[in-house]
Amino acid sequence: MxxxxxxxxxxxxxxxxxxxxxxxxxxxxxxxxxxxxxxxxxxxxxxxxxxxxxxxxxxxxxxGTSVLFVDADLEASAQAVGALVGPVARGEADLTIATLPQQQGSAGGHGLVVGLARRGIEELTGWSPQQPLSGMRCLSPAAIQAATPFARGWGVEVGMTVDVLDAGLTILEVPCDLQHRVTGTDWRSQVHRAAQYRDVALALGVRRLRRRLGHD
Ligand SMILES: O=c1ccn([C@@H]2O[C@H](COP(=O)(O)OP(=O)(O)O[C@H]3O[C@H](CO)[C@@H](O)[C@H](O)[C@H]3O)[C@@H](O)[C@H]2O)c(=O)[nH]1
Ligand SMILES: O=C(O)[C@H](O)COP(=O)(O)O
Incomplete structure (x- = not known):
């Protein structure tokens, strides 16, 4: 880093x-x-x-410092997050989000959480992200202000995306050559996915409600 x-x-x-x-x-x-x-x-x-x-x-x-969030399980590939910095530093985007290549090892999910997150973001903002859960993100000061306080737990990425777009700011997905530890198929992995599903659903629910109250 x-x-x-x-x-x-x-x-x-x-x-x-x-x-x-x-x-x-x-x-x-x-x-x-x-x-x-x-x-x-x-x-x-x-x-x-x-x-x-x-x-x-x-x-x-x-x-005016920007902030780059990086997960802890990227090992040597983590350096590739550097590609997220330029567009924010140059003012081309307020939030950059890494998109990852096909991951090594078998992913055990069925796209349930990813689908929930993508559809929810699209319903609320009109934008459909490729990798809505990706946590490697660079935020401008304006994006930090718009995105905080964060949605709880695993809802943080989805909440951040909706809040930054709601503030009229711009988001750019940037391909980064990253490898992370994929979630498997054992029961621990399924419990992890259930927690992700709950937190993403909560982040979306809160934002739907806010929208409804804002429009009444
Ligand atoms: O209690 C926790 C658990 C995780 N982490 C961090 O979150 C990262 C991602 O967690 P991980 O267990 O690897 O979850 P994944 O399901 O692999 O994560 C995907 O989905 C998450 C959203 O649900 C995103 O935050 C991740 O960026 C994305 O890779 C970790 O590397 C840690 O840096 C914490 O700080 N505290
Ligand atoms: O493995 C993953 O990509 C995440 O845990 C999300 O799981 P999903 O395949 O159910 O969306």
């Missing part, structure tokens, strides 16, 4: 892990935020943003 042009600081959120993540990240020069217990993805991202605000307050980052 440090070697991506334009990156001024790396913040690692250790969301209640029991391995050496925090120690290793700090040793490598990252700003580390540690959750003693697991809080889920959206809270981890909010904690990361909190640290970015802190770095701004002490003058380590500029006021």
């Amino acid at each position: 440090r070697t991506i042009p334009g990156v001024r600081a790396v913040v690692v959120v250790d969301d209640g892990s029991t391995d050496g993540t925090a120690t290793i990240a700090a040793r490598e020069g990252a700003e580390v935020v540690r959750h003693p217990r697991n809080h889920g993805k959206a809270d981890a991202m909010m904690s990361g943003l909190g640290r970015v605000s802190g770095l701004r307050r002490v003058g380590r980052l500029d006021e």
